[in-house]
Amino acid sequence: xxETTEREKEITIEDxxxxxxxxxGNDVQALTGVNLDIYKGEFVSLLGPSGCGKTTLLRSVADLxxxxxxxxxxxxxTPKEVRLEQKFGFVFQQPVLFxxxxxxxxxxxxxxxxxxxxxxxxxxADEMLEMVGLKEFANHFPRQLSGGMQQRVNIARxxxxxxxxxxxxxxxxxxxxxxxxxxxxxxLRIWRQTNKTVLFVTHNIQEAVFLSDRVCxxxxxxxxxxxxxxxxxxxxxxxxxxxxxxxxELVTKVRNSFEGGSL
Amino acid sequence: xxxxxxxxxxWFSVVCWLLLIVAAxxxxxxxxxxxxxxxxxxxxxxxxxxAAALSSAKVSGGMTASRVVLSSAGATLFRALAGFILGMxxxxxxxxxxxxxxxxxxxxxxxxxxxxxIPVLGLAPIILAITGDINQSRIVIAAILSFYPVATNTLExxxxxxxxxxxxxxxxxxKKSTIYTKVLIPTAIPYFFTGLKIAAPMAITxxxxxxxxxxxxxxxxxxxxxxxxxxxxxxFWLIVFFSAFIGIMSGYLMSWIERLVSPExxxxxxxxxxxxxx
Numbered sequence: 001x002x003e004t005t006e007r008e009k010e011i012t013i014e015d016x017x018x019x020x021x022x023x024x025g026n027d028v029q030a031l032t033g034v035n036l037d038i039y040k041g042e043f044v045s046l047l048g049p050s051g052c053g054k055t056t057l058l059r060s061v062a063d064l065x066x067x068x069x070x071x072x073x074x075x076x077x078t079p080k081e082v083r084l085e086q087k088f089g090f091v092f093q094q095p096v097l098f099x100x101x102x103x104x105x106x107x108x109x110x111x112x113x114x115x116x117x118x119x120x121x122x123x124x125a126d127e128m129l130e131m132v133g134l135k136e137f138a139n140h141f142p143r144q145l146s147g148g149m150q151q152r153v154n155i156a157r158x159x160x161x162x163x164x165x166x167x168x169x170x171x172x173x174x175x176x177x178x179x180x181x182x183x184x185x186x187x188l189r190i191w192r193q194t195n196k197t198v199l200f201v202t203h204n205i206q207e208a209v210f211l212s213d214r215v216c217x218x219x220x221x222x223x224x225x226x227x228x229x230x231x232x233x234x235x236x237x238x239x240x241x242x243x244x245x246x247x248x249e250l251v252t253k254v255r256n257s258f259e260g261g262s263l
Numbered sequence: 264x265x266x267x268x269x270x271x272x273x274w275f276s277v278v279c280w281l282l283l284i285v286a287a288x289x290x291x292x293x294x295x296x297x298x299x300x301x302x303x304x305x306x307x308x309x310x311x312x313x314a315a316a317l318s319s320a321k322v323s324g325g326m327t328a329s330r331v332v333l334s335s336a337g338a339t340l341f342r343a344l345a346g347f348i349l350g351m352x353x354x355x356x357x358x359x360x361x362x363x364x365x366x367x368x369x370x371x372x373x374x375x376x377x378x379x380x381i382p383v384l385g386l387a388p389i390i391l392a393i394t395g396d397i398n399q400s401r402i403v404i405a406a407i408l409s410f411y412p413v414a415t416n417t418l419e420x421x422x423x424x425x426x427x428x429x430x431x432x433x434x435x436x437x438k439k440s441t442i443y444t445k446v447l448i449p450t451a452i453p454y455f456f457t458g459l460k461i462a463a464p465m466a467i468t469x470x471x472x473x474x475x476x477x478x479x480x481x482x483x484x485x486x487x488x489x490x491x492x493x494x495x496x497x498x499f500w501l502i503v504f505f506s507a508f509i510g511i512m513s514g515y516l517m518s519w520i521e522r523l524v525s526p527e528x529x530x531x532x533x534x535x536x537x538x539x540x541x
Contacts, residue, residue, distance in 0.1 A: 090434040
């Protein structure tokens with residue numbers, strides 16, 4: 001890509017390592033020697049089997065995990081500084097909704113915490129719910145929604161704060177295939193509209209290839225970055241691209257870049 | 264549409280139990296009436312109790328039996344309510360303190376249960392010695408008994424907040440006070456009400472029980488006088504029924520208040536009002 005040199009680096013990860021102490025008192029190396037640059041507005045997936053440290057890497061970027069080696073810089077700042085400036089949007093695997101709040105109030109919650117006034121909160125929440133197609137459900141309670149709809153509320157909430165960086169930790173892994181495909185399209189549409197940097201953790205190869213500009217393949221024991229695969233499928237992505245031979249070639253390429261034998 | 268079966272109705276089990284209790288009571292009363300000399304002291308017929316409630320005969324101080332019960336109920340219930348509210352506030356506050364400070368929890372939590380284990384009647388003289396006033400000590404005892412279920416249940420509510428919610432608040436860089444007001448306290452509210460539902464009948468029981476210790480009005484006081492035959496024994500039976508009824512109602516009252524304040528209920532009311540009645 002010719003414009004690569006002109007793109008602005010947003011996240012710089014250098015020699016990152018994370019070591020946990022397990023219950024037996026042994027040190028477990030979750031992640032070691034990770035070097036990665038992520039550009040502004042890029043959609044990057046962290047792909048790997050369980051135990052490869054992909055969630056640890058994501059949590060380190062979000063300042064939810066303290067690295068034991070190396071460093072992370074986000075536009076020159078530490079993850080903590082970025083977090084304190086409330087520039088992260090984090091989407092967990094579970095929707096993490098608040099049952100006593102309506103759908104709309106759930107979307108408004110981070111805006112309340114960030115001291116937006118009532119009018120602005122309401123306006124943004126309406127806008128976001130429209131975007132994820134849940135406008136009619138604004139006054140419903142989370143328990144009245146299906147799992148897929150709850151996850152959409154979660155995504156609306158994350159985008160509502162207009163984060164600089166959106167961090168997603170296997171957000172669709174608990175959903176059925178049909179819902180998942182629908183949400184993939186929704187997510188890409190919203191991402192295109194808002195042009196945020198997205199770091200997306202998944203263990204699903206097809207999902208990573210379909211969504212991303214680049215797929216970072218992580219391998220376990222110890223967790224490390226073993227390959228970065230450019231995904232040169234045209235944008236906007238459409239579901240029928242999954243049937244093309246190029247898509248399948250990319251899936252194969254990604255699969256072959258795992259280290260550490262069969263999964 | 265299929266017709267609802269009688270066994271599916273909400274009131275079915277209530278009616279079943281009522282009939283069962285009435286039947287058992289009456290069988291007992293018939294047996295007692297044939298074998299004992301003064302059956303009304305042991306188990307009178309239900310209609311006799313009902314007659315006593317409705318009778319205009321003066322039993323004490325120119326008051327009918329029902330008046331005696333109702334006028335002394337006022338004092339008892341007021342003390343129960345005062346103690347209950349006090350226990351509720353302290354229970355919630357203490358749960359909050361234990362959540363805020365692990366040290367306080369570690370120090371206090373294992374011993375909280377001891378309060379519950381000491382019999383009320385054993386506690387009463389000590390409290391009386393401390394407060395020096397029987398009315399105050401009645402309130403304090405009702406408060407102590409209400410305190411424990413409210414504190415433990417509310418604390419459990421605080422602890423039920425899962426890690427994801429803390430993580431989410433952390434990514435928002437939310438302040439501690441915000442986490443309490445927006446996450447912890449709303450999560451604990453249903454648990455708090457569970458505590459209240461247990462505490463309310465206990466406060467009433469405690470209040471009646473402590474009444475019996477000294478004179479000066481109250482249901483428990485009338486109860487013991489009636490048992491000592493200072494007035495009609497039917498006053499005793501009326502109090503038994505009345506306090507059972509109030510105890511059950513106090514629990515229901517808490518459920519009702521919980522429903523009123525629940526966001527789901529308020530939300531659905533708003534939605535209905537918005538749609539112009541649906």
